[in-house]
């Protein structure tokens with residue numbers, strides 16, 4: 062099972078997975094219906110279903126028109142049922158897409174209703190559809206949840222297998238790496254990841270998916286327990302480094318917000 066991106070809006074990706082025999086696709090977080098409809102028309106496929114991660118408009122605005130056109134199921138958080146979601150999904154539920162089971166992981170933080178979906182296809186590396194919870198080199202802003210909730214989400218996600226392909230929904234990588242390098246300056250893996258991402262962007266290529274292994278090495282929001290990362294974040298804020306992990310994570314998040 063492979064997902065590929067349809068660029069949408071300013072810097073969103075609508076991830077698509079295709080069943081070429083059935084000529085059907087699934088779409089994740091379609092913030093813009095026209096992008097998905099154009100793809101279907103140009104490739105002679107129809108939309109089999111939609112998966113949603115959270116309620117923000119840039120992930121859900123395309124749903125009414127797509128439901129209208131394709132009469133397909135929409136899996137997602139209960140908060141969006143019944144208007145947008147037809148099959149509410151909760152923590153631990155599994156949904157089956159093209160014979161692959163995806164398990165919902167509740168990751169409140171960016172929003173309170175945020176879900177990620179993790180699957181282990183038989184002949185392929187695992188996949189994580191993570192919406193605005195985890196980006197390459199970053200994590201979502203805390204619009205609704207607390208630092209403790211997002212810390213829990215990061216702790217849960219960084220335990221996934223290292224080869225898991227990580228499908229975030231925004232092209233924020235270069236900006237994320239500018240901040241990451243400021244608070245994790247001697248990280249060689251980060252330096253290399255940044256160079257790779259810059260080369261991709263120069264060719265107008267997508268920098269995603271990432272992998273859990275790469276994020277463990279380079280993402281400051283997975284490295285909230287590395288002492289020099291905590292120290293540098295506190296320096297940016299002109300604060301004393303936090304002595305507990307929740308406060309340290311909160312400092313890293315606030316340092317990024319003001320960067």
Ligand SMILES: [Zn+2]
Nearest residue numbers: 115117171193
């Ligand atoms: Zn969002």
